[in-house]
Amino acid sequence: xxxxxxxxxxxxxxxxxxxxxxxxxxxxxxxxxxxxxxxxxxxxxxxxxxxxxxxxxxxxxxxxxxxxxxxxxxxxxxxxxxxxxxxxxxxxxxxxxxxxxxxxxxxxxxxxxxxxxxxxxxxxxxxxxxxxxxxxxxxxxxxxxxxxxxxxxxxxxxxxxxxxxxxxxxxxxxxxxxxxxxxxxxxxxxxxxxxxxxxxxxxxxxxxxxxxxxxxxxxxxxxxxx
Numbered sequence: 001x002x003x004x005x006x007x008x009x010x011x012x013x014x015x016x017x018x019x020x021x022x023x024x025x026x027x028x029x030x031x032x033x034x035x036x037x038x039x040x041x042x043x044x045x046x047x048x049x050x051x052x053x054x055x056x057x058x059x060x061x062x063x064x065x066x067x068x069x070x071x072x073x074x075x076x077x078x079x080x081x082x083x084x085x086x087x088x089x090x091x092x093x094x095x096x097x098x099x100x101x102x103x104x105x106x107x108x109x110x111x112x113x114x115x116x117x118x119x120x121x122x123x124x125x126x127x128x129x130x131x132x133x134x135x136x137x138x139x140x141x142x143x144x145x146x147x148x149x150x151x152x153x154x155x156x157x158x159x160x161x162x163x164x165x166x167x168x169x170x171x172x173x174x175x176x177x178x179x180x181x182x183x184x185x186x187x188x189x190x191x192x193x194x195x196x197x198x199x200x201x202x203x204x205x206x207x208x209x210x211x212x213x214x215x216x217x218x219x220x221x222x223x224x225x226x
Contacts, residue, residue, distance in 0.1 A: 006054045010037050013047025018111045018221065019102040021051045023120025027068045030054045040214040045221055051098060071119045088126055088146050095127035111224065115139035118175060122146045128162060129155040137220050138164045139213060142175055142203050145183035152190060164194045165216045167209045169201035
């Protein structure tokens with residue numbers, strides 16, 4: 001029996017042709033990026049279903065074991081060194097289930113965009129390059145590629161050409177821009193098309209980033225139009 005969806009959904013039209021599955025960051029929930037939809041959805045876009053799942057509630061080591069919504073545990077300050085591999089894989093599996101849920105509702109994987117911020121961005125990168133069917137794109141904001149050393153062996157042939165948007169603040173004290181750049185370069189060296197954008201901001205999202213992301217998404221939708 002399929003697990004009930006835990007999160008929020010918004011649609012921009014009666015019959016969505018695309019889905020954007022958007023994962024929040026550590027300690028937030030699906031409501032975090034809900035207000036972004038009216039800010040950047042454009043009139044010439046096809047109807048879209050925005051899916052904002054809530055992460056499970058779990059103890060987070062770096063926060064003294066306090067329970068909060070998290071896609072995986074954070075074991076220490078060196079986030080790319082000590083990684084909760086089991087937690088990451090579990091969330092990758094959850095993303096796969098969300099993609100399958102959209103397919104069951106009539107939106108094929110080719111018209112699914114995975115998006116995420118911080119922890120959520122790490123999961124969509126890990127899930128996107130491993131997903132068995134082609135995706136419409138990956139949006140990774142203020143984040144990094146987890147389990148980078150496993151990527152080449154585990155990535156899917158179906159998504160070797162998936163377009164990737166990476167946005168990062170140059171003043172980010174949580175996920176340093178250097179780590180984001182290393183992830184960008186690692187993916188590019190594997191042959192992925194990565195569109196990189198950086199902004200003079202901390203661990204956040206800026207209006208310019210939203211504009212750039214809207215332009216990028218518009219390109220994806222236009223390229224897939226009949």
